[in-house]
Amino acid sequence: MSCSHPSQNHGKVSKVDSLALKQAKINGDLANEGLQRCQRFVTDWLAKADTTTGLIPRNLDESLDIWNAQDAAADNYPFMVLTAALTDSNLFQGRMLDMLHTETRLTSRLGNLPDTYSFSKKGFETQEYDLHNLLFGSSEYIKDGLLPLTEWLGPSPWSDRMIAILDDIWKYAPIKTSHGNIPSTNVELNGEMLQVLSRVYWMTGEGKYLEWATRLGDYYVFGDHHPTRNFEVLRLRDHGCEIVSGLCELYATLSKANPEKKEVYQPHIHEMLNRILAVGRNDDGLFYNAVDPKTGTVKWEGTTDNFGYTLNGFYTVFQIDSVEAYREATIKALEILNQKYRNYDWEHGSSDGYADAIEGALNLYAREPLPSTEAWVESEIQVMWSLQDSSHRKNAQKWKGSGIIEGWHGDGNFARTTIMYCLWKTQGTTIQPWRSDIKLGAVDSDDGIILSIKADEDWQGILKFDAPRHHTIMQMPADWPRINQFPEWFTVNQEKAYEVKDLTNGSSTNYKRKQLLEGIEFTLKKGTVYAIRVSPI
Structure with a gap:
């Protein structure tokens, strides 16, 4: 497919489309910068292999x-x-x-x-x-x-x-319990296993993964290991908070795979979440680093950058049980970010704190698209990116001029969250082969998207669209929010055809869903900006 330069025929682009196209161009610049930053990170780390x-x-x-x-x-x-x-x-x-x-x-x-x-x-x-x-x-x-x-x-x-x-x-797995052997008593490890097993069960369809997950769930939900009924200290930051979202992921899985078991879990899961709301938050609705859930004493002052990971669990249970307080808790936290948490020192100047905070907000923004959250993400991604170049980052002099961020394994989280951001800016669309001079950006528009694509030199390749991966890859029955997922924006999930339309000359081509997922052939001419609308027919 080849399209005309929009500047050659402005009269055929509506005012609404022109505004959308302007934002798509901006998004293309941002996505391009982000991917180039990730490439620099990879190149300079590989030089240290x-x-x-x-x-x-x-x-x-x-x-x-x-x-x-x-x-x-x-x-x-x-x-x-x-x-x-x-x-x-x-x-x-x-x-x-x-x-x-x-x-x-x-x-x-x-x-x-x-x-x-x-x-x-x-x-x-x-x-x-x-x-x-x-x-x-x-x-x-x-x-x-x-x-x-x-x-x-x-x-x-x-x-x-x-x-x-x-x-x-x-x-x-070496730990014997009344429910069967489990890998550990370590709350982080077991929380991770609850998340992994819940997803892998759907992905593979193999019942052993749900059985193992339920074994772990029973260990924490019943008896004397309940996170808020029995813990002396409950971390609501990483290296501890995983158990909360992990139990919520298992609960979501049981709601579809074993509804009777889900009903047995329900009062215990609600008890956990209600107690966290009561004693685990500051006045802004964000979580403390750690609390004694039994007494309500704050054990570790400060606001955790992992607020989104725990809120994933709250929002998931809201989706299942329609407990409005859990959605309200999510919205309260998202709304305060732009008011009070711009340029906030999440992790003592480390980019890793920004990476986790932005990821959490962006993942929940995909479910609750609040304008103030969008503004905060746009602000804070710039702060995080600046740390790749800034004299304020850790080991700044050592890595001056390098794509290495801080020189430790947390640098990978910089790339993880940057990629999440870039896929938002392209609405999940990608090009192959990618080149650093190509700027691909998108905005949602009605039931489709508007794309802006530009290359500094001629290019030929394919333009690919995203699928509802929670279903096509993970085989999950619903897209509940979960740690480290890549949110879905514009997904090709209709069996019917899609129209790919040149906004400047009105020409269009219809494609089947499979064609968009595999990628449609595309040609870019040097310096030309292409304006395209993609929508289901």
Whole structure:
């Protein structure tokens, strides 16, 4: 498909479409900047990779000699993979896949469970393995890295690695309970497992994953491990908050897969959420870092950057049970951000705090599109991006002029959230092959989208549209909000055809859903801005 330059025929673009097109152009500039920043991050981190194995180190200051599952593999590497998938297919299919194969071969220690690998020793860092460390690192690798990759890529070698590790986590689960063996008593690990198992159950259709998830759920919901009835300290930030959203994800799954069990869980899940609302929030409706849920004492002052992760659980239960207080809690938190939390110091000057806060807000914005939340995200993404260049970032002098953000594994979260933002700015549309001079932006318009596309040099390739991935990839019955997902914006989910229309000359072509998902051939002429509307017929 080829379209005319809109400036050649302004008269055929309506006033409404002209305003939308202007915003789409702005969005194209922002998405282009974001993807270029991600590419710089990948390029400069890969330059620090071990020359023998090709694996990246855990950190660039104090852990140069190791690759480990819970940090290098979980937080940094996966979003190098995703950046390459969007911007460099050769890198994606080459070095990124090679790293997966190398990691699998070198680090798998107990079955498929990965352990820390030392570059200097050319083997494992320790002579003996610690089962708890293996299980924790494996859980982190799956939940933080392989699962988000799978939610975007679909079935792939990365999802194969995920399933293999997950099965062995439960094969070697050592903790005996009245409900059956579980991997750990660690609340973070178990919260992650609740999230992973709930999604993998739908993705695979295999009942064992729901059985394992329910085993964990029963451990926390019944007896003396309930998060607000029994915990002395409940973290509402990372490394603890996972249990809240994890139980809510299981609850959502049970509501469709086992409604009778869901009804048994209901008072216990509501009790947890109601108590958090009562004692876990500051006056602005954002969460403290940690509280004693029994007494209501704040155990760790400060506002957590992970507010969105916990609110995912509240909003999910609202979607299931129509408890308006849970939606109101979400909206209250979203509305206050632009008033009081601009340029807020989430994590002592680290970009990681901004990454988590922005992700949480953007994911919930996809469900509750409040203008003030949009304004806050636009403001704070600029703050986060500035830390890639700023003298205010950690180790600023060391990484001056580099795409490396701070030189630790949290740099990957910078790319993760940037990609989430960029996909919002393109409404989920992507181009292949990507090039740094191409600016693709989109805005929603009625039941479709308006696209602006421009290249500095001639280009030919394909324009691809997003699917309702929660259904097509994950096989989930509903798109409840969940940590590290990539929100769905404009998705091609109609069986009928779609019209792709040139807004300047009125020409149009109809495409079937499958064609848009696979990508339609597109040609760009140097310097020409293309204005397109895509809508179902």
